[in-house]
Amino acid sequence: MMVLILAVVLIPLLGATINGLFCWFTKRKAHLIAVPAIAIPAICSLVLLGKVLHGEHFDQVLYWWIPLGDLRVPIGFLLDELSAVMITTVSFVATWIHVYSIGYMDHETPRGYAKYFCYLNLFVFFMLTLCLANNFLLMFVGWEGVGLCSYLLIGYWYEKASAANAGMKAFIVNRIGDFGFMVGLFLIYKHLGTLLFSQAFAQAEHLSVGMATLITLLLFTGATGKSAQIPLYVWLPDAMEGPTPVSSLIHAATMVTAGVYMVARTHAFFNMAPLSMEVVASIGVATALMAATMALVNNDLKRILAYSTVSQLGYMVVGVGGGVYAAGIFHLFTHAFFKGLMFLTAGSVMHALHGELNLQKMGGLIRKMPITGWTFVVGALAIAGIPPLAGFWSKDEILAGAFMGGHKIIWAVGTFTAFLTAFYMFRLIFLTFFGEPRERHLYEHAHESPPVMTIPLIVLAVGSALAGLLALAPHGGIAGFLNRTLGEAHGAVHHEGSVVYVLMAVSVAMGVAGVALAYFMYMRRVPDPVALAANFRPIYTLLYNKYYVDEIYFALIVNPVVGGSRHVLWKFVDVVIIDGAVNGTGRLCRLVGSGLRYLQTGYIPDYAWMILVGAVVIYWIGRLF
Known part of the structure; x- marks a missing residue:
């Protein structure tokens, strides 16, 4: 079972690596690497699903990534009913999206074609890692990885300003949700002392209702970003600027399903927080x-x-x-x-x-x-x-x-x-x-x-x-x-x-x-x-303009942040303070050097007077201290 799980996770990474490093060579043949790199994990996923149907499970730490005092960060995988369904769904649908991409992206330049399939394989790798992780930190690595790949693929045609902006919007909006997710992980480790799912969920009942509520609301903040829920849904419609197979992959198999999966995976915490569940459903x-x-x-x-x-x-x-x-x-x-x-x-x-x-x-x-x-x-x-x-x-x-x-x-x-x-x-x-x-x-x-x-x-x-x-x-x-x-x-x-x-x-x-x-x-x-x-x-206009949510966000958040960054962080902090300190140091050295230059007269009596004055100053400093 271990070999099959490693095949599911690592073969897409291998495909991405080959097309990424050797795009000058694979060019128009990149799909010959990329499609099998997803199809083979899909077959392995079906085999693993069959094993889980017969009652077999897998939960094992492969090695300890960062043993640092009390903090021990594991690399390990968990295969149960939930992860088996997820990896089968992701890999099967992604396989056909890869096949479709062969025809859809046929107009791309040879290197662009290889780069596209590299990103697509990498996207699936991070999603499968997220689904199979047996601990919060490895899940977070997959979580951030799909966010990175969404940025790369939504902005794939970066020559278009709208595509570049859409990729940036997706990246930034998801960072807001990810901050909540990360704080939730800190609280889990602080109160439970572990990042392993099995240990954390076994101790979930030891959390107070208030702490369980806080942790789950923070986790759900991350889910609102990835799974495009109010108030962080605004990035998803703009994600249409990427190639259409990318839209299909994001919307069907990867990225947006990550938040729903994360809530389901952490159900032990949510069961302890009825208020959080009401908030989530609402x-x-x-x-x-x-x-x-x-x-x-x-x-x-x-x-x-x-x-x-x-x-x-x-x-x-x-x-x-x-x-x-x-x-x-x-x-x-x-x-x-x-x-x-x-x-x-x-x-x-x-x-x-x-x-x-x-x-x-x-x-x-x-x-x-x-x-x-x-x-x-x-x-x-x-x-x-x-x-x-x-x-x-x-x-x-x-x-x-x-x-x-x-x-x-x-x-x-x-x-x-x-x-x-x-x-x-x-x-x-x-x-x-x-x-x-x-x-x-x-x-x-x-x-x-x-x-x-x-x-x-x-x-x-x-x-x-x-x-x-x-x-x-x-x-x-x-x-x-x-x-x-x-x-x-x-x-x-x-x-x-x-x-x-x-x-x-x-x-x-x-x-x-x-x-x-x-x-x-x-x-x-x-x-x-x-x-x-x-x-x-009036109703038609309101709906056509998407409730003016983007305009409200720009007026209340984006414009003040950009304006503050421009006038305070850039023009004052960066230009006046930081540049002023750096440039001022140079000017001061030049000024001091210019003053000292006038003392270099070339006359021995002048130097004798300077030695005498210096000796007197040193003497009085010694007397004072």
């Missing part, structure tokens, strides 16, 4: 609703998908915050398939339309791109929660858990958000793939993508359709499997069959209603969306 449902409303009026294909990711992450956070951890991870699992699929289909559309993203310039594309169009429909049905596709099973598990746990308001808001989700996703579909073309020249030049891009779409579409059926597997399905590790929070309530069926019916009805409303508005123009937007102009 922020999750608020994020889900807010992001869904912003997607309603957006016309950018990729940004709509980005807002849908933020919204779906909100559902996952509701799951882990509501104590139904397995449901939250189950939704993470199904979401990886249909969100990875939809981003790749968006890339296929961009590939056909020469980078165009505006829905208002599309229409009728399913006739030109049937594989892309119909696979997107499968993904949209899954995210809309239409049975029997994947999203139906996992999302309804979360909503049922919220209802049965007494969170009726969260259930109601989550169910309404499901209606909005179905509406905006099928608004996107009807504007993009159906109806008549609105830009004839774009439509005439549209074409289906090559097989290297469409085969991953078909594979992920099958996953989007069937992955949810794991809920029906024996022994409680995937939820029962995950509950071996995660269990449920103390306040979680077991589902009653009749109530669950009613909740499922309501959820499905809301999804169908959303699809129907989108059909009538954008295919039949009843009611006319343009007239509707005009009648509700």
Whole structure:
């Protein structure tokens, strides 16, 4: 088992190293290194998942990295039900994203092509490290690593100012959350004296409720950054500036799922802090609703998908915050398939339309791109929660858990958000793939993508359709499997069959209603969306401008910080104090040297007087001291 785990972690790193160091050699053949470097770990992950299904676990420290007094930092790995599901999901979806990238990035320069695959392999390496770590510090290394790789890949086309700025924004916003995560780790070590998961979780009950609450809120601060929750979600929509396969990897398999995984992994602490769980669930449902409303009026294909990711992450956070951890991870699992699929289909559309993203310039594309169009429909049905596709099973598990746990308001808001989700996703579909073309020249030049891009779409579409059926597997399905590790929070309530069926019916009805409303508005123009937007102009403007959150952040945080840095730290501290001290020292030496120069007269009597005066001064100094 050790060999398989090391293969899962180290082979992607090896692929990144080869393409990074030898990009001048691999060039256009970089994918021959990069794709197997992810496909082999995917196969190993499936083997490891099979071993865990049969009850085998692994938790071992390989060596002590920093033995420093009482502080001993381990390097070790943990394989249990949670990490097995995570690494299988990450590696499988990432494999098909790598395959898709061969066609999508074909226009890149040879060295740029190798650099891209180097970053992609490195991204997966850090995510797998995060998922398999058996201690907080190694998890934090993976956590920071995916943050670094997101910066490199979002800003991959750094010649574009918007891409460079988006990469910087993602990096800085995540640093805010990471600070909270890091302080939480300090408190864990201070109060429990260990960074190993097994030891820390075994001692969790020794924490006071107040300290457990503080630690979990700090940990969740980190999760709000990585998993794009209020108030740190603002980086994710701008992350669309990177190559579309990167968007797919970030949104489906890596980065954004890290926060949800971290909360689930530290469930022993959250179970001790009911207030924190209320905060987590409340922020999750608020994020889900807010992001869904912003997607309603957006016309950018990729940004709509980005807002849908933020919204779906909100559902996952509701799951882990509501104590139904397995449901939250189950939704993470199904979401990886249909969100990875939809981003790749968006890339296929961009590939056909020469980078165009505006829905208002599309229409009728399913006739030109049937594989892309119909696979997107499968993904949209899954995210809309239409049975029997994947999203139906996992999302309804979360909503049922919220209802049965007494969170009726969260259930109601989550169910309404499901209606909005179905509406905006099928608004996107009807504007993009159906109806008549609105830009004839774009439509005439549209074409289906090559097989290297469409085969991953078909594979992920099958996953989007069937992955949810794991809920029906024996022994409680995937939820029962995950509950071996995660269990449920103390306040979680077991589902009653009749109530669950009613909740499922309501959820499905809301999804169908959303699809129907989108059909009538954008295919039949009843009611006319343009007239509707005009009648509700203030609300439309508010949603179109994303609640002005970016503007508020710039006014209250960014501009004051930049202004303070410019006028205080730069112009005063740097220029006046630091530069003044350095330059002033030079000027003082020059001034003293200039004065002493006049004493060098060349006359012996002058030097004799100086010796005499110096001797007298030294004498009196000796008398004084």
